[in-house]
Amino acid sequence: MSAAAAVPIRARAVQQPFDVERIRGDFPILHTRVHGHPLVYLDNAATSQKPRSVIDAIVRYYEGENANIHRGVHYLSQVATEEFEKARETVRGFVNAAQSSEIIFTRGTTEAINLVAQTYGRAHLGAGDEVLITAMEHHSNIVPWQMLCEGKGAKLRVAPINDAGELLLEEFDKLLGRRTKVVAVAHVSNALGTINPLKRMVALAHARGIPVVVDGAQAVPHLGVDVQDLDADFYAFSGHKMYGPTGIGVLYGKHALLDAMPPYQGGGDMISSVTFEKTTYNKLPHKFEAGTPDMAGVAGLKAAIDYMNGIGIAKIAGHEHDLLEYATEELGALPGVRLIGTAREKASVLSFVLDEVHPHDIGTILDQQGIAVRTGHHCAQPVMERFHIPATVRASFAVYNTKAEIDALVRGIRKVREVFA
Amino acid sequence: MPELRDLYQEVILEHSKAPRNYKEPAGTNHKAEGYNPLCGDRFTVYLEMDGDAIRDIGFQGAGCAISKASASMMTQSVKGKTKAEAHKIFEQFHRLVTGHSHEDGSEDQAELGKLAVFSGVSEFPVRVKCATLAWHTLEAALEGQQEKVSTE
Numbered sequence: 001m002s003a004a005a006a007v008p009i010r011a012r013a014v015q016q017p018f019d020v021e022r023i024r025g026d027f028p029i030l031h032t033r034v035h036g037h038p039l040v041y042l043d044n045a046a047t048s049q050k051p052r053s054v055i056d057a058i059v060r061y062y063e064g065e066n067a068n069i070h071r072g073v074h075y076l077s078q079v080a081t082e083e084f085e086k087a088r089e090t091v092r093g094f095v096n097a098a099q100s101s102e103i104i105f106t107r108g109t110t111e112a113i114n115l116v117a118q119t120y121g122r123a124h125l126g127a128g129d130e131v132l133i134t135a136m137e138h139h140s141n142i143v144p145w146q147m148l149c150e151g152k153g154a155k156l157r158v159a160p161i162n163d164a165g166e167l168l169l170e171e172f173d174k175l176l177g178r179r180t181k182v183v184a185v186a187h188v189s190n191a192l193g194t195i196n197p198l199k200r201m202v203a204l205a206h207a208r209g210i211p212v213v214v215d216g217a218q219a220v221p222h223l224g225v226d227v228q229d230l231d232a233d234f235y236a237f238s239g240h241k242m243y244g245p246t247g248i249g250v251l252y253g254k255h256a257l258l259d260a261m262p263p264y265q266g267g268g269d270m271i272s273s274v275t276f277e278k279t280t281y282n283k284l285p286h287k288f289e290a291g292t293p294d295m296a297g298v299a300g301l302k303a304a305i306d307y308m309n310g311i312g313i314a315k316i317a318g319h320e321h322d323l324l325e326y327a328t329e330e331l332g333a334l335p336g337v338r339l340i341g342t343a344r345e346k347a348s349v350l351s352f353v354l355d356e357v358h359p360h361d362i363g364t365i366l367d368q369q370g371i372a373v374r375t376g377h378h379c380a381q382p383v384m385e386r387f388h389i390p391a392t393v394r395a396s397f398a399v400y401n402t403k404a405e406i407d408a409l410v411r412g413i414r415k416v417r418e419v420f421a
Numbered sequence: 422m423p424e425l426r427d428l429y430q431e432v433i434l435e436h437s438k439a440p441r442n443y444k445e446p447a448g449t450n451h452k453a454e455g456y457n458p459l460c461g462d463r464f465t466v467y468l469e470m471d472g473d474a475i476r477d478i479g480f481q482g483a484g485c486a487i488s489k490a491s492a493s494m495m496t497q498s499v500k501g502k503t504k505a506e507a508h509k510i511f512e513q514f515h516r517l518v519t520g521h522s523h524e525d526g527s528e529d530q531a532e533l534g535k536l537a538v539f540s541g542v543s544e545f546p547v548r549v550k551c552a553t554l555a556w557h558t559l560e561a562a563l564e565g566q567q568e569k570v571s572t573e
């Protein structure tokens with residue numbers, strides 16, 4: 001297991017020694033009590049909590065900087081535009097894109113994937129062509145491609161996984177064919193925690209000239225992501241899973257690809273000139289950012305990246321890796337617990353089922369003890385089918401979680417067994 | 422604070438472990454499938470109707486303890502009843518689990534008999550769908566609906 005070791009460490013802001021209690025102090029919501037118990041928040045793969053600095057950045061934006069961007073000559077508009085573009089540069093550095101014009105702000109991962117499907121996909125797919133995904137995708141990396149295929153008479157192909165939840169790389173390779181026009185894969189599975197061998201997958205696809213779209217929603221919060229090193233063609237992620245606000249996300253795309261693509265939505269900001277006869281589209285990245293964007297969200301996302309950089313992504317990954325190993329050992333030792341997703345390379349997610357007790361019942365009983373986990377299919381129904389289960393309980397970790405909270409989860413599971421004894 | 426034991430009463434746990442009428446009756450002439458996409462609960466309710474009367478009833482499927490026990494106890498409570506009677510029991514049951522019973526709920530509770538053990542569900546609003554899934558499916562089967570019933 002080398003999630004931590006694999007993290008590329010780049011020059012960061014000055015980092016303090018890792019102190020989880022100090023970090024917990026940065027997150028106001030963690031002091032909440034639920035049903036008389038301290039909140040144990042283990043639903044980070046759904047959305048993470050926000051540090052004070054992110055909340056403050058949003059307030060600061062509205063209190064001191066709010067104006068529409070790329071439009072006015074007035075003072076506030078210039079400040080807002082500058083801050084917005086500074087944030088784009090911060091995102092660029094965070095994922096190591098070559099240029100900030102390759103960073104498109106979206107509402108989230110879902111919108112970013114839909115953008116690629118509806119622009120690149122529509123321009124390049126024809127009847128009989130294929131899109132290759134994997135059996136561990138989130139619905140947001142299945143449905144946009146299904147919609148595209150349906151409209152084009154194209155086929156969705158699915159690369160299988162093994163019982164541990166790992167991609168069968170040889171099968172993936174075999175499915176890359178003459179008709180494959182796009183490969184769309186998760187970097188980290190939200191339901192299983194599997195870290196895919198993305199660099200090798202990209203290399204295999206590129207060997208056949210096929211571009212790769214990556215759903216990075218579960219990877220960016222936990223691994224150091226370097227889009228150039230991965231050589232990903234498109235890489236999508238969400239702010240709210242990495243300590244940032246909801247409603248803001250990012251699509252990274254290689255400049256040449258983005259530049260050649262038709263626009264997604266039409267409107268203001270994405271144009272250079274409009275007449276009733278003809279519209280000329282704006283240059284990158286604005287071509288893909290129609291309408292007034294979520295400027296406060298972008299301010300919050302920048303603060304979230306600054307926060308993560310302040311701790312250091314390697315330290316975050318290392319801490320979460322320790323938690324995952326500890327939780328895997330402790331939960332795995334409980335009678336009746338079956339872990340779902342036991343890949344060698346995993347990040348942050350521990351999915352499990354309990355003999356004789358439905359995940360929904362487990363969720364309610366844990367909630368009564370202040371423990372927040374996700375129960376259900378995790379927007380990955382095909383994954384549930386693959387493992388012949390209707391649902392799982394998913395505990396997912398973030399930088400502020402502690403071993404004591406995992407102990408609370410273990411006590412919680414024991415309580416479930418008591419109730420159902 | 423709602424109490425777990427109010428939700429997971431012994432009778433409920435017992436029915437969830439050993440559901441009654443867990444079968445497809447030989448004379449089935451109506452059936453419907455119910456699905457809760459939120460948690461994956463999925464049940465089929467089978468009816469052998471004799472005119473307006475439920476001569477036999479069974480169910481099969483998978484779900485949480487609340488939904489399974491509710492399905493099991495539902496089959497016991499509506500067997501031999503008419504369509505209108507079954508409908509009335511569901512209305513009372515629905516009021517009970519959503520906390521909308523008249524006054525203190527004693528009227529419904531008395532009429533519902535054993536089903537009154539589900540009163541604790543009203544303290545757990547997200548579990549109301551679990552408790553009512555089988556009932557919605559029963560209604561669909563009674564009405565002869567072909568479409569799958571969904572709680573969403």
